[in-house]
Amino acid sequence: MSDSLLxxxxxxxxxxxxxxxxxxxxxxxxxxxxxxxxxxxxERQVEDLLAGRIDLAWNSPLAWLRAERLARAQGTTVxxxxxxxxxxxxxxxxxxxxxxxxxxxxxxxxxxxxAGAIDSPQATLLPLALxxxxxxxxxxxxxxxxxxxxxxxxxxxxxxxxxxxxxLRAGSAEAACLIDASLLLFxxxxxxxxxxxxxxxxxxxxxxxxxxAGPAADPALVDHxxxxxxxxxxxxxxxxxxxxxxxxxxxxxxRTDRYAALDRAVTETNFYDPQGALGAAxxxx
Amino acid sequence: xxxxxDLEDLSLDAGGHLLIDRALAGLAPGxxxxxxxxxxxxxxxxxxWCRAEGHRLDPAAEAPTVIRGRADLDRWQGAxxxxxxxxxxxxxxxxxxxxxARGALVEPGGPVLAVDWVDRDLVWADLAPRLYAQATANQWxxxxxxxxxxxxxxxxxxxxxxxxxxxxxxxxxxxALMIPARLLSRLHPHFREVMQLLAAQAADEARHVEIFTRRxxxxxxxxxxxxxxxxxxxxTLLEEPDFTLASFLLSVLGEGSFLDLLHFLHRHAPDRxxxxxxxxxxxDEARHVxxxxxxxxxxxxxxxxxxxxxxTAVERRHAVLADTAGLNKQxxxxxxxxxxxxxxxxxMSHGWQExxxxxxxxxxxxxxxxxxxxxxxxxxxxxxxxxxxxFM
Numbered sequence: 001m002s003d004s005l006l007x008x009x010x011x012x013x014x015x016x017x018x019x020x021x022x023x024x025x026x027x028x029x030x031x032x033x034x035x036x037x038x039x040x041x042x043e044r045q046v047e048d049l050l051a052g053r054i055d056l057a058w059n060s061p062l063a064w065l066r067a068e069r070l071a072r073a074q075g076t077t078v079x080x081x082x083x084x085x086x087x088x089x090x091x092x093x094x095x096x097x098x099x100x101x102x103x104x105x106x107x108x109x110x111x112x113x114x115a116g117a118i119d120s121p122q123a124t125l126l127p128l129a130l131x132x133x134x135x136x137x138x139x140x141x142x143x144x145x146x147x148x149x150x151x152x153x154x155x156x157x158x159x160x161x162x163x164x165x166x167x168l169r170a171g172s173a174e175a176a177c178l179i180d181a182s183l184l185l186f187x188x189x190x191x192x193x194x195x196x197x198x199x200x201x202x203x204x205x206x207x208x209x210x211x212x213a214g215p216a217a218d219p220a221l222v223d224h225x226x227x228x229x230x231x232x233x234x235x236x237x238x239x240x241x242x243x244x245x246x247x248x249x250x251x252x253x254x255r256t257d258r259y260a261a262l263d264r265a266v267t268e269t270n271f272y273d274p275q276g277a278l279g280a281a282x283x284x285x
Numbered sequence: 286x287x288x289x290x291d292l293e294d295l296s297l298d299a300g301g302h303l304l305i306d307r308a309l310a311g312l313a314p315g316x317x318x319x320x321x322x323x324x325x326x327x328x329x330x331x332x333x334w335c336r337a338e339g340h341r342l343d344p345a346a347e348a349p350t351v352i353r354g355r356a357d358l359d360r361w362q363g364a365x366x367x368x369x370x371x372x373x374x375x376x377x378x379x380x381x382x383x384x385x386a387r388g389a390l391v392e393p394g395g396p397v398l399a400v401d402w403v404d405r406d407l408v409w410a411d412l413a414p415r416l417y418a419q420a421t422a423n424q425w426x427x428x429x430x431x432x433x434x435x436x437x438x439x440x441x442x443x444x445x446x447x448x449x450x451x452x453x454x455x456x457x458x459x460x461a462l463m464i465p466a467r468l469l470s471r472l473h474p475h476f477r478e479v480m481q482l483l484a485a486q487a488a489d490e491a492r493h494v495e496i497f498t499r500r501x502x503x504x505x506x507x508x509x510x511x512x513x514x515x516x517x518x519x520x521t522l523l524e525e526p527d528f529t530l531a532s533f534l535l536s537v538l539g540e541g542s543f544l545d546l547l548h549f550l551h552r553h554a555p556d557r558x559x560x561x562x563x564x565x566x567x568x569d570e571a572r573h574v575x576x577x578x579x580x581x582x583x584x585x586x587x588x589x590x591x592x593x594x595x596x597t598a599v600e601r602r603h604a605v606l607a608d609t610a611g612l613n614k615q616x617x618x619x620x621x622x623x624x625x626x627x628x629x630x631x632x633m634s635h636g637w638q639e640x641x642x643x644x645x646x647x648x649x650x651x652x653x654x655x656x657x658x659x660x661x662x663x664x665x666x667x668x669x670x671x672x673x674x675x676f677m
Contacts, residue, residue, distance in 0.1 A: 089332070089342075090336070093329055180332055184333045188298045194299035195296070198325060199326050233359065235360075238394065240394050
């Protein structure tokens with residue numbers, strides 16, 4: 001085993017280079033030899049994690065679930081080492097125009113519902129699971145208007161959600177699926193002017209990204225990495241700009257008990273099969 | 286009972302967070318704040334907002350309850366003021382203050398500003414704030430400050446002389462514009478008044494370039510000649526990397542001599558427009574000279590040994606220019622023609638004497654300024670004699 005760690009991250013935005021180059025320096029200043037590679041999409045990153053080509057992966061929730069499935073199929077394990085404080089207890093919402101007649105999800109039967117990219121947990125998979133739970137088949141009972149922006153990025157690109165919100169506002173959709181933070185953001189920036197929409201349904205809280213250690217990583221080195229990471233302080237002015245860019249105030253230990261709803265949605269839609277193979281029709285990362 | 290606020294029907298996407306922030310400001314990390322409100326999306330918004338701000342929402346509470354985080358306090362831990370007050374010009378400006386206003390509380394961790402001059406005594410003059418106030422009070426509009434319509438028909442030979450002198454003035458002013466602009470970009474903005482003064486100086490020179498060009502082209506389609514020696518002389522000013530030496534060579538010696546030239550041209554101007562443009566430029570140049578002198582004197586007061594560096598700079602420039610022609614013949618002759626006023630031998634003799642007197646006045650001015658800065662009289666005279674023949 002090597003005495004360095006190689007981390008994979010998906011380059012959903014140019015800032016990812018700044019973030020991980022900064023974190024690399026931060027870790028190296030503290031004696032841990034960390035390097036990173038960037039991926040253009042999550043599926044290859046997860047495959048490389050399980051193949052041992054990288055030690056750690058900064059995974060979306062969907063990528064975590066696939067890593068778990070692939071690991072089970074291979075008889076190995078993966079571990080959620082850490083997550084951001086902002087990765088905990090998120091919710092997604094289905095919103096309608098405030099002056100519309102819709103009161104329950106079943107009112108959307110036969111209507112156009114705008115969603116994010118095919119692989120977005122927050123703006124597609126989880127909200128559509130809400131519809132299914134209400135008895136609506138997203139493939140048959142509604143007209144799904146999906147905005148496939150940044151496919152392969154698992155919804156990290158906010159463009160699909162913004163397009164969905166704009167479709168709702170413009171009247172080309174009757175409802176839109178968003179994460180709670182986007183609802184607030186779009187209200188503040190005017191994409192969905194304050195008071196213009198109403199929340200029709202909200203998911204249970206779920207967790208988002210985690211830093212996943214793969215089977216090839218040296219466990220002691222990963223523990224050391226995790227310890228340093230959890231001690232990274234927002235009061236440290238060398239770390240704070242990176243934390244601001246990555247959107248967190250504090251790293252927290254990884255927890256895996258709030259991915260169940262997404263796991264169910266993945267199974268229901270066969271987004272991945274139980275062995276972790278890609279199953280979603282039309283998904284081309 | 287927990288502290289509480291009521292947002293009524295105000296939402297967090299329409300300013301509600303300001304009320305929460307204000308209420309949290311008085312609480313310690315870990316304290317709880319109950320947030321009441323009637324907006325239907327309050328709970329969804331509040332959860333997203335708390336997450337983004339480093340607070341938490343109490344999952345066990347009945348009414349939405351924020352548990353105060355400490356990210357805002359952490360951000361400002363270790364913050365430093367860039368000088369105690371807005372008027373506190375410190376001896377060493379910290380590059381990590383970056384572009385922060387003097388006296389501002391600076392969050393640590395920003396990018397370090399790539400500037401060269403961070404020591405007050407290497408750039409400062411106590412006169413700078415007053416000179417900047419004067420500079421802004423005395424700005425003038427080239428379109429209206431000069432009576433461009435004043436029609437005078439000059440003999441061709443006199444107009445030729447005016448065009449040649451204007452051509453020469455433009456190239457000098459272009460150097461005088463580029464130098465403060467270069468100095469300005471390398472100066473820590475903590476020394477705000479010096480930065481502002483240099484900016485005003487560059488703007489002054491931009492205007493001078495405009496009015497001299499416009500006068501040259503008032504009755505002609507083409508400009509005059511640009512001698513290689515003159516340009517070589519000016520370029521040595523551009524190449525001086527040190528703030529004080531550049532300011533000394535440009536403003537104390539160069540613009541100081543140039544000021545006498547502008548007065549000379551104003552006195553002998555054959556037409557109203559030439560008289561106006563040289564008068565207006567001279568007014569600005571006097572201010573530039575005043576800063577150069579005040580600053581150089583400030584440096585010498587704090588470090589008497591700096592006189593040696595000033596002396597060396599003059600000698601070095603002299604050595605570099607020793608093999609160049611200096612002021613081009615056409616400019617010199619044009620000055621004589623303008624001072625002569627006509628082509629009679631007597632007038633020409635008068636013009637010649639006037640230009641000699643101009644050079645004498647320039648020399649006296651340089652010596653006076655060098656003595657003010659701290660050179661003994663004999664050394665001031667010797668250094669003045671080494672000044673470029675190109676005047677600037």
